[in-house]
Amino acid sequence: MAKSKISMAQEFAKGLWKENPILRMVLGTCPTLAVTTSAINGVSMGLAVIFTLVMSSLIISLLRKIIPNEVRIATFIVVIATFVTVADRTIAAYYPEISKSLGPFIPLIVVNCIVLARQEAFASKNPVGRSVIDALGMSVGFTLVLLVMGSFRELMGNGTVFAHQIMPLSFQPWMAIALQPGAFLTLGFMIGLSNWIIAKGKRV
Amino acid sequence: MNKSLRLVLVLTLTAVLSGVILAVLNMYTAPRIELNANKTLSEAIGYVLPGNQKCDVKVVDDVTFYIGKDAQGKIVGVAFVAEGDGFQSRLKILVGMDPAMTKIIKIKVLSQAETPGLGTKIESDPTNKTDALWFHKQFFDLSASNPITVVKGKTADKSQAQIQAITGATISSKAVTDIINAAIAKNRTLYLNKAK
Numbered sequence: 001m002a003k004s005k006i007s008m009a010q011e012f013a014k015g016l017w018k019e020n021p022i023l024r025m026v027l028g029t030c031p032t033l034a035v036t037t038s039a040i041n042g043v044s045m046g047l048a049v050i051f052t053l054v055m056s057s058l059i060i061s062l063l064r065k066i067i068p069n070e071v072r073i074a075t076f077i078v079v080i081a082t083f084v085t086v087a088d089r090t091i092a093a094y095y096p097e098i099s100k101s102l103g104p105f106i107p108l109i110v111v112n113c114i115v116l117a118r119q120e121a122f123a124s125k126n127p128v129g130r131s132v133i134d135a136l137g138m139s140v141g142f143t144l145v146l147l148v149m150g151s152f153r154e155l156m157g158n159g160t161v162f163a164h165q166i167m168p169l170s171f172q173p174w175m176a177i178a179l180q181p182g183a184f185l186t187l188g189f190m191i192g193l194s195n196w197i198i199a200k201g202k203r204v
Numbered sequence: 205m206n207k208s209l210r211l212v213l214v215l216t217l218t219a220v221l222s223g224v225i226l227a228v229l230n231m232y233t234a235p236r237i238e239l240n241a242n243k244t245l246s247e248a249i250g251y252v253l254p255g256n257q258k259c260d261v262k263v264v265d266d267v268t269f270y271i272g273k274d275a276q277g278k279i280v281g282v283a284f285v286a287e288g289d290g291f292q293s294r295l296k297i298l299v300g301m302d303p304a305m306t307k308i309i310k311i312k313v314l315s316q317a318e319t320p321g322l323g324t325k326i327e328s329d330p331t332n333k334t335d336a337l338w339f340h341k342q343f344f345d346l347s348a349s350n351p352i353t354v355v356k357g358k359t360a361d362k363s364q365a366q367i368q369a370i371t372g373a374t375i376s377s378k379a380v381t382d383i384i385n386a387a388i389a390k391n392r393t394l395y396l397n398k399a400k
Binding site for chain 1: 215236240244317320321322333
């Protein structure tokens with residue numbers, strides 16, 4: 001991985017599709033399933049992860065030559081936890097409504113495997129610029145999946161997207177999609193669809 | 205450098221730096237977070253006690269009473285937080301009552317995490333296009349002389365202090381009613397005997 005010769009643009013793009021953290025690597029499914037009850041929740045969660053992942057990758061990449069191998073995971077967690085707390089307190093101070101609806105899931109980004117995995121697999125072995133681009137690609141890929149899932153579940157469960165009425169008022173909300181079973185069904189179909197598209201691409 | 209010394213040094217430095225960053229951040233955000241919480245509470249008090257101009261806070265036996273007064277200093281009502289278990293979460297409901305504690309003026313659900321789309325209707329019901337707040341509005345101007353009861357499958361009679369249950373969320377509906385009944389029964393004697 002350290003000797004990768006792919007361009008910066010490819011480094012960014014791989015997180016969006018080819019190595020998408022949710023669809024291809026199936027990491028961080030806990031927040032994905034839990035917070036995508038509405039589009040705004042999904043996007044807020046995504047933004048918090050973008051901030052945490054980019055900042056953590058930046059710092060870890062800067063410190064990669066100083067951090068002893070034996071305590072690397074502990075150091076990663078301290079750095080990640082710091083940025084998660086910064087994000088959590090800032091949201092609580094300036095966007096109390098979002099903070100209330102995301103509840104414990106912002107603090108739980110600390111144990112989000114996407115964030116830790118990028119430090120272990122990438123930022124601790126690559127130069128700063130490349131690490132930040134990688135972190136950006138991965139977290140934007142995560143956010144896009146959350147946006148699609150949140151919008152779909154809000155549309156089906158409530159007839160709205162970002163609280164705008166999309167469906168006709170006579171639309172009978174499909175409550176199961178907004179509840180927990182709908183989270184698993186939606187994610188399952190999205191992973192299935194991405195597998196199908198990739199398999200189809202290989203056959204051609 | 206000694207290997208184990210380096211381990212201790214790097215980890216300690218990271219932790220200290222992190223501590224400093226968080227302490228500075230807390231200095232800026234803590235007052236705002238507290239302000240938000242106070243604002244939410246004072247808005248809720250204004251909601252359940254219409255006509256409230258200034259509010260006295262009185263604590264009796266661990267129960268906090270918010271005594272709302274109008275511009276002339278006349279008591280418009282008393283509010284307190286009723287708390288208890290719902291179907292799957294802790295419910296906190298602010299109850300506003302008349303000064304004699306015989307009638308509910310208004311209530312407001314402060315916090316709940318009931319089943320999305322079913323139990324959450326105790327706070328707001330987006331599927332009811334005429335009035336999303338229909339459930340908790342049933343408690344407005346409701347007599348509290350006798351315990352409030354929940355009915356389902358038939359129309360609730362307000363003069364009998366009856367509340368219509370939410371379809372699919374009978375337990376949440378009953379929990380709200382039970383919590384309010386218990387809090388009123390407990391707080392009425394407390395307020396009339398000690399806080400008045």
